[in-house]
Amino acid sequence: MNICICGAAGRMGKRLIACATKMENMKIVGAVDIPQCPLIGKDSGTVSGIEANGVLIADDLKSACENADAVIDFALADGILSRLAIYENANVAVVFGTTAVSEQGTAAIESASKKIPVIHAPNFSVGVNLLFDLAKNSAKILDENYDIEIVEMHHHHKKDAPSGTAVRLAEMVEEGRGLQKEEKRIYGREGDTGARPKGEIAVHSLRGGDVVGDHTVIFAADGERIELTHKASSRDAFAKGALRAARFLMGKKPGIYTMKDVLGM
């Protein structure tokens, strides 16, 4: 299977290249980043800390997609519309890991999925996808006497907040409680906030150091507290899941698929 990585010089891009190289029947045929990236023209294997693979990091996404069966895109949300147009024209399957995608970007992904198979997930790790289900089911069982707080922590380079995973966790507990999206959701607290309203769902973002990604959903009642926690200690957890998703998309009809489909959950 021939794979092109978009966002190749990034933290995730490098791990995707390194992990793909270790997988059977998988080959990197394209590695793309932005023209301003200082690593343009460098070997994508060497940049990723593995042996040279002869695929240079380029800034021409269209050419890089030519021989690809699938693109794994962990670039940033800016420019997603033009990237999607290229993927549609190249007729390649796409695995999107990019977070903080606007409503317009999400609509464009949906529209592209009429022509090509697509997966867009805020988190590709197996553990977090299990956490989504655990959070939803717990919220279904634990009534409004259990205050829900979602806390995420990431490294100090992360540009968006809250994390896409924290937002998805909020959506999952909202589904569990039968609430509309963002119906009772708040982000952070400051000042004279008063007592906590019953049923509120609060999301908090911490940033620091080299934390790969921690997420906790707290259900706190009088007398007891349940905490569901996932900690990623390596980006390989996301990279391996995204590569598994790319393999899953091979031969699939156009449409939107999810990590639940990939993992058979």
Ligand code: NAD
């Ligand atoms: P990063 O900043 O290290 O890397 C992003 C790379 O994309 C950079 O090299 C940047 O130059 C490049 N880029 C930006 N715009 C581009 C464009 N239009 N075309 C080509 N390349 C472009 O960030 P990161 O830590 O690797 O994370 C990347 C994205 O993946 C973020 O949105 C992050 O939240 C998300 N992420 C998702 C998961 C998941 O499992 N879904 C896991 C980790 C990170």
